[in-house]
Amino acid sequence: METTSFGDSLNDLLIELEVALQENSGITEIQVYHKDLARIVEAISNDTILSCEVVSSVDENGLIAIRISHPSVREIKISGGVETQNELPDDYYRGYDARYRLVYEHGGERFEMKKPNPEISLLIAAGVLTNDMDVIDLGCGEGRDSLALARRKCKKVCAVDISQAALDKLTEDAQRENLSNLEPVNDDLTTLGKIGDGSFDFAMNMGALHMLVKDRDRQMHLQQVLRILKPGGLFLVKHSREWLKGFRTVVWGKIQQAILKPGDVIPRRIWTGTGEMREIDMPFLPHRVAEPENLVTEVTNAGFTFERNASDTKEGGFGNSYSILFRKPL
Template sequence: MPTDMNTAKHYNANAEQYHQHVTNPSDSIFHSQYEKPAIRAELPNLEDLDVLSIGCGSGVDSRWLADNGARKVIGIDISSGLLDIAKRENPDISFLEMDMEKLDFPDESFDLAYSSLAIHYVDDWTPALKEARRVLRPHGTYVFSCGHPIDTAVEYTKDDQAKYAYLGRKIELETGKRTIFGDYLVVKDGGVKPIEGTLGDMEVVVYHRTFGKMIEQIRSAGFTIEKVVEPQPAPDMQQANPDMFEQLSRIPAFMIWVLKK
């Protein structure tokens, strides 16, 4: 199933706000002090590489890729609102409205595919990965980040006092009664479980899948897995937000995959 309509609608309706968020490092520490340093550390030397930025949003990553040596960068996204900002801010880079499941490029057009926190919006990765593999040149690399399945498996609740995200069990001492929180293995709709409202108040639909499903879908697209990274937050987060630093040092939110054609 492709990206949920609500996700594209949300990004269009909140495009300027999203761009402000991702360009303010102290506001978006999940990006600036966690995911971006981790994914960038896995990139090859960009010199002489033609790069496709998949789910490019407002173009922040595409700018970084171009400024860090890539020969050519093309960004694609399904949100016309975010693409308008990307074009406005980066007139020297090409941005196209396109779905990652149907890339309108000839075979073997790019050396590197890059995608930051976008693939978890489609419920079966295989079609999107097959497309990325098709447009990569022989021995090309796909580096992408996504939600960590430990994080997407949790159960969200809230009361007047707090918000809770639980994965685990409660066993009552007297009766032995078990209460289970969260779903890691529950397989619905062909193996994935949509989770709504996981990103704060964002009205987007992210799909949970187990590690096993991720590996199965990557292999069925024909990629070889070169590396899997479960990143630690950057050291600067310890001072900027010690609570979040501790959380992310103990429980991952994102992960990075490095695949080879």
């Protein structure tokens, strides 16, 4: 039995709870601080996979113990390999723009978490990522990291994504906060045709490289990153090692297929602006996993040098993932 304390945000609770339950089988006891216990119990009880019961009353600190039970996570595999790569259309990567639009059409406020990836704060604290750097966020999505860096007054933050819908969401937030140092750019990660040579001190790809499935596309992206970085520039990569576990939007208990193929429809969770959680059907998009040692080989073969491991996490944004820092040679 595992005990975890959560903060006041109901959305954060549900996200962290999903991750915890996917990593543990059997019974988990969760200790929850929250102003409205009824909302928590209702949200968990309405989940078609989980069940819960209150096992203690409110103590003097407002601490409630809720016991959550869930079924064991069964193995779900993703079809892959050279054969699958050859079957994919050339524009498969553009399916991510359609995914964002689908979320918004169904009332979702956003598809991603608002809080930035934890590696960002760690690298800032370590003095690796500094405010005098020109930074580019490759595959920025709705801007969870780009916005955080712009708020920290980085000299320049260029936010690149193939999805104009996601960039529109990012732009709304940036304009609302008057973040003049943030520049959204609609571009393809395999070509980066709108980005000049040697333009940036720090590049990051926080969960977009695993969306590039074909060997050719990944190699093209890495060559473009090498091109746009200044000599000695840093490249932070966050990559998934396991698709299912830890992804906060995946309703894993409802996935019927034993092997997922691109185009299969699966249920995903979205959240509205009021915090309401909804389930909608989404096409399964191509996704590639890799172990850290394989990613290091792939990126160093493209011309980078290995700098350091940055993190190994099961946080709810990109699931079971890790981050590695590379450098462009001088």
